[in-house]
Amino acid sequence: MIEQNSDQASGRDRTLLIVDDDKPFLTRLGRAMESRGFSVEIAETVAEGVDRVAKLPPAYAVVDMRLEDGNGLDVIEALHKARPDARAIVLTGYGNIATAVNAIKLGAVDYLAKPADADDVYNALVADGDIKAPPPENPMSADRVRWEHIQRVYELCGRNVSETARRLNMHRRTLQRILAKRAPR
Structure with a gap:
């Protein structure tokens, strides 16, 4: 306790x-x-x-x-x-x-x-409620944020590429290429 x-x-x-x-x-x-x-x-x-x-x-x-x-x-x-x-x-x-x-x-x-x-x-x-905390020294890049979002939707769709592509409004082959690559920094 x-x-x-x-x-x-x-x-x-x-x-x-x-x-x-x-x-x-x-x-x-x-x-x-x-x-x-x-x-x-x-x-x-x-x-x-x-x-x-x-x-x-x-x-x-x-x-x-x-x-x-x-x-x-x-x-x-x-x-x-x-x-x-x-x-x-x-x-x-x-x-x-x-x-x-x-x-x-x-x-x-x-x-x-x-x-x-x-x-x-x-x-x-x-942090004081009126003052924002300073930004992080090494924030995630926009590419990394995009990749994380795609991975999350992919997992929520039960690792179904077609369903993930439909929900993200992207071509299935484009999604497959993104999923085959390593995570960006």
Whole structure:
């Protein structure tokens, strides 16, 4: 269970919930946030995250969008209902505008693409509401964002090339060429 810690300098509660199904990333980010003064609690599933929020809502949260048992936005929504002043950010390897808008509507304060480093996460968590966090040093290229989106739609279509091409409104052979290439940097 999370213990309520107060940051002596700001008087702010420094409890943080991190929800991600990538265990090595979860462990690294948890340690990095502890070294920055947060009292960290971790969860690997939506169910664990929602349960932790119900028991003791944290002041901060970092939640992966896609988890094995569902959508991380369910955790964001539960946190926003339990503690409206909490600052939550969403991490995802499949960024798109619709999910970013939805995350913000449900109470997230920022939306970061994976792989996000601890500095980017920290800056997004503690940024003043009126001041935007500085842009990342190495953001994904437009080609990479396009490739990620195509991969996501391909996976959601059950790896069916014809259906994916239809939904993306592109020629099937063009899609096959894109899928055969490596991910751009």
